Amino acid sequence: MAASGPDELLGALYREHGDALLRYVRHLTRDAGHVEDVVQEAMVRAWQRPTVLVREPDAARAWLFTVARNLVVDDARSARNRREHHTDQSVDRIEADRTDAVLDRIVVADALASLSSEHRRVVVDAYWLGHTVPEIARRHDIPEGTVKSRLHYGLRALRLALQERGVTR
Template identity: 60%
Template sequence: ALADDVVQETLLRAWRRPAVLDQSQHSARAWLFTVARNLVIDTKRSAHDQHEFGTDTLPEVTTTASESDAVLDAWLVSDALAELSDEHRAVIVHAYYGGRSIAEISRELEVPEGTVKSRLHYGLRALRLALQEKGVTER
């Protein structure tokens, strides 16, 4: 329900500001992600502010702004990873998400260690470029 509301409000705000959508696809996409992130944060703050609590019974906040940022960052990185070649994506996922060493990746993918290092280097370069094109990181 919250996700649907956030998407609906994000698209409504974009519809009210057509100039934003006339920009390049990547900066418009970054704008949409930023609006969605801010809506989630505002909703959580608003829900928290609507309840008054005594100091004896402070609620445990389950979602913080940093957690929301982490979710959106993961979403953006996942989207950028999808643009990479299968070889580059596999090595990056094994190394960073799987926590595997170069030697382990080499055995699992059945390629030389030098190839793993090369794919990791060029894959990270391509990932950085994909994120820059989306307006997520600076050039």
């Protein structure tokens, strides 16, 4: 390993010990994706400390294998490794977070509950069930003008109830 600079030293080091280091790390981790990361990190650390390897060329292999083993052990002990589980299966589908929609429904349901039953009935019939004013009037056996009036005052009360719950425009 008679090389002049750190880059040449790293190239010579990899040519001399790279294959054996890959096999060693593969044996330790049994995770093909992680093997190359560990070997690369060991080589980066060797590149950062070329004086250690130049002073003791015979110890370079032992140093690389020790660094690789320590990297594997550190990763195994890490919090990431305890919480994450690798799988070869792809995710079937990704669903959007529905938390905001659920919270909105809870707030609206609570605000609707604060309305009088007459106002709540016409608001739900019109805006959630999609019925027209004449349909609502027939369903509840009330005049169309009363439906319009209850819709107007029901929506006004609903707007106030939502504002009291922190919903703003």
